[in-house]
Each structure stands twice: as structure tokens, then as C-alpha cells.
């Protein structure tokens with residue numbers, strides 16, 4: 655569960671990215687965040703995974719108030735949120751396998767568990783045979799699948815995906831969407847910011863439109879609603 659209560663975000667240079675956003679996303683929902691460039695979508699996403707902090711307002715993730723979190727609870731809450739980016743953000747000097755396993759090493763999982771679970775997610779994203787490849791030896795779609803495997807390896811309850819298909823061709827994008835749908839089916843809440851009209855209008859889900867720092871629309875089985 656994610657809940658924002660009257661969230662404002664003003665960046666240090668004075669730019670107002672969000673201007674009073676209140677929203678609730680239930681467990682296991684799949685939500686698209688749409689809106690014009692500069693509307694505040696990435697800021698909205700960053701507040702959920704605590705990359706940015708709100709200027710005002712309260713955010714709850716799985717019942718934890720992110721603004722009142724004790725230092726020692728931060729890793730625990732963070733581990734429950736998997737993040738996927740447009741540009742994949744894989745570590746270039748690590749293989750696909752190592753990129754995924756690393757996410758478990760940082761939470762100090764036992765090495766036996768790491769080996770088993772990393773193989774399991776490599777299979778889930780259909781990259782069993784590419785574990786030893788480095789990111790620059792993989793296609794864009796394959797790199798994004800590694801990034802998805804890394805995001806889900808610790809079994810997070812929430813996946814935040816900021817334009818995950820932004821750098822991919824349409825066919826590859828559909829493959830990524832099928833995977834996200836499967837992850838949602840297995841129980842994760844998915845929040846995905848996108849400019850992909852086809853995907854939003856085909857895979858009808860809840861659509862939240864952010865315009866000028868405010869929620870302009872929030873519809874179940876919504877539409878993309880813009881021309882780009």
C-alpha cells in the first residue's frame with residue numbers, strides 16, 4: 655500500500671514539481687503514471703523510493719511513514735521497493751548474474767540463497783543462458799530484463815518503473831510489459847511512469863495523470879489521453 659497525503663515538492667532552485675498530491679494505491683494494483691514532460695512524474699516516483707523527500711506532506715509505504723522512519727528501518731523499507739529505470743542502470747563491470755546477485759549481497763543474504771534465487775530470477779526473465787554476459791554484450795531488451803531481475807530478486811512488494819520501455823523498440827517493449835504483468839500477477843504492486851500511448855491504451859489499468867504538479871485524472875481502466 656502506498657499513500658501520499660497532500661505532497662508538495664519544491665526543488666532547492668525553486669522549481670515546484672508537485673503542488674498538493676494526495677493518492678492511495680492498494681496492494682497488488684498496477685498503475686500507470688502519465689502526463690506531459692516536466693509534469694512531475696519522476697518526482698512522484700522518486701518520493702516513493704525515497705530518492706527525494708517531500709517539502710511538505712506525508713508518504714506511507716506498506717504502513718511505514720517515510721518521513722518519520724528511524725535510520726535503522728530505512729534499509730528494510732527500501733528493500734521492499736524494486737526500482738526500474740529507462741536507462742537500465744546496470745553496473746558495467748559486472749556480469750548479468752553479478753548485477754542481480756549484488757542486490758542480495760548488499761542485504762547480506764547467505765551465499766547459498768543468493769545462488770539459488772539469482773538463477774531463479776534469471777530464468778523468470780528468460781535469460782538463463784546469459785548470466786555470464788556483461789551489459790555491453792546484451793541487447794537493450796536483455797539489459798532491461800536483467801534490471802527487472804535485479805529489482806525483483808529480494809521479493810519487493812512494490813515495483814517502481816520510470817519509463818521502463820523508453821529506450822526500447824515496440825516489440826521489445828511488449829516483452830517487458832508481459833514480464834511486469836507476470837510480476838504483478840505474482841503479487842507485486844506496480845507503479846509505472848510512461849509516455850507509451852499504445853501500451854497504456856492496450857493494457858487497460860488504472861491511469862493517474864499528473865499535470866503541472868497536480869493529479870489531473872485518476873481512472874480505473876483509463877486511457878493515455880495525450881497525443882505524443
Ligand SMILES: Nc1ncnc2c1ncn2[C@@H]1O[C@H](COP(=O)(O)OP(=O)(O)OP(=O)(O)O)[C@@H](O)[C@H]1O
Nearest residue numbers: 665667669670671690691692693694695696697698
Ligand atoms: N533535481 C531537480 N532540481 C531542480 N528541478 C528539478 C529537479 N528534478 C526535476 N525538476 C523539475 O521539476 C519538474 C518536474 O520534473 P519531473 O522530472 O518530475 O517531470 P516528469 O513528468 O518526470 O518529466 P519527463 O516526462 O520529461 O520525464 C520540472 O519542472 C523539472 O524541471
